[in-house]
Amino acid sequence: xxxxxxxxxxxxxxxxxxxxxxxxxxxxxxxxxxxxxxxxxxxxxxxxxxxxxxxxxxxxxxxxxxxxxxxxxxxxxxxxxxxxxxxxxxxxxxxxxxxxxxxxxxxxxxxxxxxxxxxxxxxxxxxxxxxxxxxxxxxxxxxxxxxxxxxxxxxxxxxxxxxxxxxxxxxxxxxxxxxxxxxxxxxxxxxxxxxxxxxxxxxxxxxxxxxxxxxxxxxxxxxxxxxxxxxxxxxxxxxxxxxxxxxxxxxxxxxxxxxxxxxxxxxxxxxxxxxxxxxxxxxxxxxxxxxxxxxxxxxxxxxxxxxxxxxxxxxxxxxxxx
Amino acid sequence: xxxxxxxxxxxxxxxxxxxxxxxxxxxxxxxxxxxxxxxxxxxxxxxxxxxxxxxxxxxxxxxxxxxxxxxxxxxxxxxxxxxxxxxxxxxxxxxxxxxxxxxxxxxxxxxxxxxxxxxxxxxxxxxxxxxxxxxxxxxxxxxxxxxxxxxxxxxxxxxxxxxxxxxxxxxxxxxxxxxxxxxxxxxxxxxxxxxxxxxxxxxxxxxxxxxxxxxxxxxxxxxxxxxxxxxxxxxxxxxxxxxxxxxxxxxxxxxxxxxxxxxxxxxxxxxxxxxxxxxxxxxxxxxxxxxxxxxxxxxxx
Numbered sequence: 188x189x190x191x192x193x194x195x196x197x198x199x200x201x202x203x204x205x206x207x208x209x210x211x212x213x214x215x216x217x218x219x220x221x222x223x224x225x226x227x228x229x230x231x232x233x234x235x236x237x238x239x240x241x242x243x244x245x246x247x248x249x250x251x252x253x254x255x256x257x258x259x260x261x262x263x264x265x266x267x268x269x270x271x272x273x274x275x276x277x278x279x280x281x282x283x284x285x286x287x288x289x290x291x292x293x294x295x296x297x298x299x300x301x302x303x304x305x306x307x308x309x310x311x312x313x314x315x316x317x318x319x320x321x322x323x324x325x326x327x328x329x330x331x332x333x334x335x336x337x338x339x340x341x342x343x344x345x346x347x348x349x350x351x352x353x354x355x356x357x358x359x360x361x362x363x364x365x366x367x368x369x370x371x372x373x374x375x376x377x378x379x380x381x382x383x384x385x386x387x388x389x390x391x392x393x394x395x396x397x398x399x400x401x402x403x404x405x406x407x408x409x410x411x412x413x414x415x416x417x418x419x420x421x422x423x424x425x426x427x428x429x430x431x432x433x434x435x436x437x438x439x440x441x442x443x444x445x446x447x448x449x450x451x452x453x454x455x456x457x458x459x460x461x462x463x464x465x466x467x468x469x470x471x472x473x474x475x476x477x478x479x480x481x482x483x484x485x486x487x488x489x490x491x492x493x494x495x496x497x498x499x500x501x502x503x504x505x506x507x508x509x
Numbered sequence: 510x511x512x513x514x515x516x517x518x519x520x521x522x523x524x525x526x527x528x529x530x531x532x533x534x535x536x537x538x539x540x541x542x543x544x545x546x547x548x549x550x551x552x553x554x555x556x557x558x559x560x561x562x563x564x565x566x567x568x569x570x571x572x573x574x575x576x577x578x579x580x581x582x583x584x585x586x587x588x589x590x591x592x593x594x595x596x597x598x599x600x601x602x603x604x605x606x607x608x609x610x611x612x613x614x615x616x617x618x619x620x621x622x623x624x625x626x627x628x629x630x631x632x633x634x635x636x637x638x639x640x641x642x643x644x645x646x647x648x649x650x651x652x653x654x655x656x657x658x659x660x661x662x663x664x665x666x667x668x669x670x671x672x673x674x675x676x677x678x679x680x681x682x683x684x685x686x687x688x689x690x691x692x693x694x695x696x697x698x699x700x701x702x703x704x705x706x707x708x709x710x711x712x713x714x715x716x717x718x719x720x721x722x723x724x725x726x727x728x729x730x731x732x733x734x735x736x737x738x739x740x741x742x743x744x745x746x747x748x749x750x751x752x753x754x755x756x757x758x759x760x761x762x763x764x765x766x767x768x769x770x771x772x773x774x775x776x777x778x779x780x781x782x783x784x785x786x787x788x789x790x791x792x793x794x795x796x797x798x799x800x801x802x803x804x805x806x807x808x809x810x
Contacts, residue, residue, distance in 0.1 A: 199641075206642045214658055294773055316805060330730065330784040332737045335777035342765050383552065443679070447647045455760065466742060472657045483652045492645055 193497065207485045211478050212257050216250075221461050254478035266284040270471055276327065276479040278462065283497060284337050287460030290376055294383035299438060301428045302388035306395025310430075312326075313400055313438070322396065325389035331462055333386035334451035340378050341455065354457035379456040383449060387441070394437055398430040405429070436495045443491030447484035512571070518715070525719075528797045535793025538786040545782050547784055549600040556597035561750055565587040577771045584771040587762035595750045598774050602751035603783065606667055607733035613671025614732070615725045618678025623717070625679070627685030627709060643676040653737060656744040663746040670735045678724050685717050719798050726791035730784040752776035 204481060232240070248256075260266070266276035301326075309321040352358065352375050361371040402408070403426060411421045422475040448463055453462030468476035529535055535607075548555060559565045566589030575585040584590035625636040633716025652673050659665040689695065695712050703711075739745060741760070759773040 202638070203642050203645055207646065208733070214654065291772065326782065326788060327785065329709075330734075330781050330788060331735060332741070332756070332780055334741055335744055335773070335780070338756070338765055338773055339777070340758065342768055345764060346768055444647060447650050450649060450653070451741055454742070465650070469657055469742060469744065472659075477654055477657060481650050481654045484647050485637060485645075488647050496542065 192500070193251045194456070196496045200489050201487050204486060207482060207489075208258060208261050211261075211482060212254055215474050216253060216257075241489040243317070258431025261482065263341055266482070267475040269476045270473045271468065271476070276475050279476065280461065280479055280483060283459060283464045286458060287449060287462060288377055288445060289446045289454065290458060290460060291383060292442075292454070294380045294472070295387060295441055295445060295448070297380070298387035299391055299441070301384065301393045303434065305392040306425055307399055307422070307430075309392065310396040310399030310403070311426070313403075318396075321392065325392040325396075327386055327389075329389035329393070331386065333382060334455050336386060337382040337452045337455040340382055342358055344378060351375075354455075356459055364413065376458075379452050379458050382452050382455075386452075390436070391434070395430065395434055398433045399426060402426050404454050436499065437500055439491050439495035440488070443488035446487045457460060459475075522793045522800075524753045525576045525797045531637070531791055532793040532796060535796075536791045538789030538793065541782055541786040542790065543605065545779075545786075546736075548597060549604050550596050550602055552647055556594035559596035561589050563590060563597060573614070574767060574769055576769075583775060584769075585770050585786070586605055586758065586769075587764070588802040590770055592775065595755055596752070596779065597750045599776060600757055600779065600783075602746070603736060603753070603780070604665070604751050606736040607783075607787075608614045609667045610674065610732040610736070611725050611728045613667065614674040614728055615678055615719055615721060617671070618675035618724075619682050619717070619721055621675065622681040622682025623686055623709070623713065627690065627705075628712060632663065637683075640679045640683075643673070644680070646701070648673055649738060650704065651733070653740060653742065653744065654699040656739055661744050661746055663749060664737060666739060668747060669739070670732050673806075674728055674732060678728065682717055682721065683726055685720055689713055689716050696716035720795075723791060723794040723798055726787055726794055730791075733780065733784055733787070753779050 201207075233283050264277050268274060269276050269279060272279065280374045305321050305325065309318045309325075312318050337346060341353060345351045354375075357368065357371050357374050358375075361470075362368050408425055412418075448462075449458070449460065450462035451459050452458075454466040457463060462482075464476070465480050468480070535650045543725040552558075566585070571580055571585050571589035571591065573585060573587055573589045575581075575589075577584045579585075581593045585591050586595070620635050621640060625633040627639075652669050655669045656665060657670065659669065666750065690713065695708055696707055698712060719728065736745070737753035737756065740751050743757060744755045745751055745757070747754075753776075755776040756773055759769065764772045
């Protein structure tokens with residue numbers, strides 16, 4: 188891996204990020220010609236109030252001046268204040284992010300483990316009933332709107348059986364600190380986490396299945412079998428290791444979607460993360476908040492995309508040799 | 510020359526249809542899809558558009574939260590509107606958005622892919638960059654931001670989903686065009702003095718078309734799922750009923766707490782049925798076009 192390769196990838200990622208910044212600027216400032224008027228629709232504003240608001244939203248001066256100020260502020264992660272709460276957007280985002288990372292991160296890891304195992308089991312026994320059942324299940328979960336699945340699980344496990352809370356992150360009358368609080372939060376996280384795990388695992392299973400099938404045609408597997416190695420050994424040591432390669436890109440990428448992955452499911456379970464924040468800022472709409480969220484969601488995906496690009500040559504020597 | 514080419518294409522089509530008919534899942538997909546299209550087209554025979562309005566429910570004294578059997582086959586919602594009528598008319602919006610958004614995505618994707626792959630040079634570099642950008646940006650947040658700024662209407666939903674779903678198609682078409690461009694028969698045509706437009710229209714486009722169609726069939730389910738998610742977030746057309754808007758209505762009216770399953774179970778099942786059938790049909794088409802994929806896709810054969 189040369190310095191040139193790394194520099195190219197890093198520059199590409201920065202270019203994409205610059206695209207996002209421009210897109211944000213134009214979408215929110217140009218498409219909407221006068222945010223102050225839109226926001227205070229139907230209310231009488233004095234001239235001095237209007238000027239004050241225009242300044243507050245960074246709308247004074249020419250478009251070019253506005254753009255440079257916008258780039259400067261974005262570089263400092265300053266997205267202005269939320270229309271809804273008047274708090275700095277970035278503070279609200281940092282306050283909501285840990286809950287989302289805990290929820291979607293856990294679900295992604297679980298879905299990955301279960302999905303990859305399903306894919307291996309299906310691909311290795313291709314054409315059997317086992318394959319048919321696992322593959323059909325993967326396609327069906329992929330086709331299911333995840334928030335609808337969440338609604339069903341919520342009705343059954345929380346409303347009907349009363350095993351889990353119906354939403355939120357903690358019980359107001361529960362323990363306020365220590366291990367008790369953690370258990371309470373985990374109890375609240377169980378259903379949304381199960382929903383996301385089921386929603387995600389289909390994709391991993393399908394990709395792993397097709398890479399296992401690709402690998403299973405290779406001659407080194409025939410050789411391994413001819414050596415008299417046991418089937419499980421051939422599968423785990425020879426087939427799976429090579430088949431995992433295409434999945435690594437997907438795995439790296441899916442961590443980029445951790446921040447933005449649960450918008451609808453967090454809404455169903457009122458889980459106080461970035462998804463619920465997105466949903467709430469749509470009522471308004473709270474444009475600075477949406478802008479900040481969109482920038483952060485995109486930045487996360489771009490960063491993990493770059494990581495996947497840089498990691499790949501380490502994992503696959505054939506790419507490195509080129 | 511062109512009669513020969515058309516005869517060959519007709520033969521290939523017949524062969525393709527024969528191959529498709531051997532794919533059991535593909536056939537199931539076609540049948541289920543046909544049923545839903547039939548329901549959407551004959552909605553006015555199966556349901557009453559008047560019943561979608563809360564005023565009608567008031568006038569006719571429909572009970573609220575009625576369970577199935579109490580009123581109509583699927584009961585009523587929190588305003589007394591029968592769920593059955595909403596479900597039938599909802600199929601129109603969901604299918605329309607899915608197909609219309611896919612058309613936009615396919616047209617943009619094909620133009621970008623063909624222009625980039627066929628002409629190369631700086632146009633290709635710029636288009637590849639744009640494609641990559643749209644591929645990397647998280648899809649749902651982008652659609653949410655666009656829909657929030659443009660405002661909720663049927664046209665905007667179609668536009669937003671179309672504008673955000675083309676990059677996969679573009680990349681696929683571009684790589685296909687690149688391989689076709691190097692084929693011998695294209696080289697022969699060029700050596701005989703054929704113009705760029707002739708090669709594009711007579712050789713390149715006809716050979717990427719089947720791929721475009723298979724890809725479109727796989728884009729529709731994604732578009733329908735996106736419509737459902739956007740409508741659930743309240744970004745759908747407020748004047749029309751779709752399966753997604755039914756889910757949103759039932760969620761915000763508290764149907765979960767009342768266990769009014771007849772309101773939110775059917776629209777979700779319909780989404781799954783339609784998305785699944787489009788996926789099965791698309792996979793079967795891909796299998797016909799690319800025998801290598803048939804091996805991977807086939808379940809239990």
